[in-house]
Amino acid sequence: AKCFDCACERCTDPTEHGTHASGFRCPNCRRAPSFVLAAEPTNYRTVWRCQNRRCSYQERPEQYVARCERLQQELLALDRTDPSGYESFLTRHEPSLHPWNAYILQAKYALTQLLSSARATNCPTKEVPTRRTVELCRDLLAVADRLEPGYGTFRTKLLLELSAALGTLQSLGVLSDPERQERSTVRAELERIAKTDPTVDVSSFGG
Numbered sequence: 001a002k003c004f005d006c007a008c009e010r011c012t013d014p015t016e017h018g019t020h021a022s023g024f025r026c027p028n029c030r031r032a033p034s035f036v037l038a039a040e041p042t043n044y045r046t047v048w049r050c051q052n053r054r055c056s057y058q059e060r061p062e063q064y065v066a067r068c069e070r071l072q073q074e075l076l077a078l079d080r081t082d083p084s085g086y087e088s089f090l091t092r093h094e095p096s097l098h099p100w101n102a103y104i105l106q107a108k109y110a111l112t113q114l115l116s117s118a119r120a121t122n123c124p125t126k127e128v129p130t131r132r133t134v135e136l137c138r139d140l141l142a143v144a145d146r147l148e149p150g151y152g153t154f155r156t157k158l159l160l161e162l163s164a165a166l167g168t169l170q171s172l173g174v175l176s177d178p179e180r181q182e183r184s185t186v187r188a189e190l191e192r193i194a195k196t197d198p199t200v201d202v203s204s205f206g207g
Helices: 061-076 083-093 102-119 127-147 153-171 177-194
Strands: 035-038 048-050
Touching (some): 127 153, 153 177
16 A cells, blocks of 8 residues: 555564554464464565464465455444444454454554544443543553654544543543553643644643
């Protein structure tokens, strides 16, 4: 899609800095789970092999592409206004994909956006989607730290979402002491980002 070959540290690392963003669980290694990764990450015609040396499982590149296309089409077919569809997608595919597989990450990020809308309502169970947002943001930020370290757009959006969710928990009177400290840390980081990014509105962070 980028129309050029890359040989950076991430692209030459089959695990993509330990995220396994392109990998999936080997269907043969059930007792000791192992992941199927590209044998030659920079070769788009490479075979995909199980990392367990005792396992012979592998997929041809066209099989891997077909697998990815099925997942992408399934994601695109989801109702973009219904969080439950994305939760179901995660339930179905997390057992066979890495928790940080690219398609799992897409579903998780979409969920943060949908759950943000749910927090804006006067739903009596607002705490449940809010805590789910916090969980998702923490997970996605861990990925961002590896793949997009620094103050990039993706990380900033996640920090803003996390700050808002923690703020909601505070307004509900259910913010724990560790979460209160986490919120303070997140706000301090956002304030540093705001010094160089005028699109980050510090006044929206709340009290």
